[in-house]
Amino acid sequence: MNAEQRQQTQEMHPAQQPVDEDLVRRLVAGQFPRWAGPAVRRFPSGGTVNAMYRLGDDLVVRLPLIAGGAADVLMEREWLPRLAPRLPVAVPEVLGAGEPAEGYPWPWSVYRWLPDGNPDAGTLSDPALLAGDLAGFVAAMRSVTVPGAPTAHRGGPVGGLDAETRAAIEELRGIPEEGVDCDAVTAVWEDALRAPAWDGPPVWLHADLMPGNLLVDGGRLTGVIDFGCAGAGDPACDLFPAWNLLPSDARAAFREALDVDEAAWRRGRGRTLSQALIALPYYRRTNPAMARTARHVIRAALGEG
Template sequence: MTASTFAASSIDAPLVRRLIAAQFPDWSDLDVLPIEPGGWDNRTFRLGDDMTARLPSAERYVEQVEKEHLWLPQLAPQLPLPIPMPLAKGMPGEGFPWPWSVYRWQPGETLAVKRVDDLALLARDLTSFLHALMRADATEGPLPGDHNFHRGGPPAFYDEETRRALRLLEAQIDTEAAQAVWEAALAAPFRGTPVWFHGDIAWGNLLVEDGRLSAVIDFGTSGIGDPACDLAIAWTFFSGDAREVFRDGMAFDRGTWARARGWTLWKALIVVAGMTGAPASERTRQRSVIDAVLEDHRRFG
């Protein structure tokens, strides 16, 4: 089987067991269990009690494997919360065409409102983590590019895609207001020093224990550049007082928030417009994100 013909649906526990047995025989007696949700860019499996195996689901995610193995061990000592720690890098084999990873298991549950009593406190935890990430040594860090789908670069990279989504959504959303948000993002270029960003700060990549943020995972879209893309959670998860705590804690200027709204709007628009293959439930959720972004622009733009 070649990379061009490999199907993500072929990534299952039996495949992982074969890869482990062939490449890391000392771990071959450990249980392999799928983790739900297993991820979109990668498929993740519990390996014994203390590890996970993580396999890219398509060739476009393969560059992230090497990036995480190189940079996560350097970032970890500079951050206030645990992040994934690579333990071993697997090679193509057993019909799987790409490199893959074994990581240390991170305890905790993915972020959900029902798992957190004080969302404002969680917002403060997250701002502390993101500020520490931005202070981390960015020397020779990975600039935006194909490896992270240009997170950390100008939102203009997705201008054509965004305008197509707006055309598809005529009469379904307030496209005039949405276009104003997008134009404001394009008109506020990043002029700062590139800093580390995560690239996908979302509920599925934030772990909580006892109602507190306990770890941040999945650095596949990380890099150095404009941190505005890490602010999308202001509208995709937070609301009310927690959103205000997050905004105040991040303490960015209007231009950064304009770009952040642009990044968030782009993703929500292409989902709602049916350009990503997302299920109906996600399209409905992203429609509420659009509403939140438009309201935020009316208040602060």
């Protein structure tokens, strides 16, 4: 077991629910006996709220690790069937709605397994094509007119993130080995706070377009997963890939394809940076993938000037 794998076995959250292969087998056998035969194996991922277990070759079981993830399970059950026909790439399909049992306290779900892998910011084969695919997905989400959308996580005014972002910056001042220029990130954050607020109607958002939630094949976007944060809000919330994944040229193409104005771009950069600043001190010892993405975002946001 290498150092990164050892980190992935550590608990990420206080009061994290213990989950293992034996529990998943018992849950599946008790509630979905037709799926009791296939092998169960933990699927390593950079996710922070859920554990994922492959169930044979065609299914995956997803279980919240913390209480806050339970609402996401119910949200996906309600909204994914409505959103899926309106989106240009594959999204998760809920095949089984699991309920608390065997000492496990929250709802959980069985999904159809979506193949392909997550993109890596340093090894994109054709960033411009991926930028176009991502812009197409974001535009499709914004065009959804299904009424009754919940409020997207992080979908409100940028100022609502101020206290937590500044607290994270101060925490990073005390971690000099991370090498974060805290004065520079503060300046970028304050620029986002000064940007004009979104004054249009809220639009549908995925609201968590992290590399770990994107699926690619041959450099092209094939799927988007984890809709637990989805809902309506400021369209700048779905600009995250500009800084967490795309190099500068593709970032510009992404912006052009979505016709993003200066105010939204500043808010988007600030929102993406805020998430990274909060994530880095929290996950730096327990979730290598999240920590790597956070460091990449900080460099990209500062490098844009």
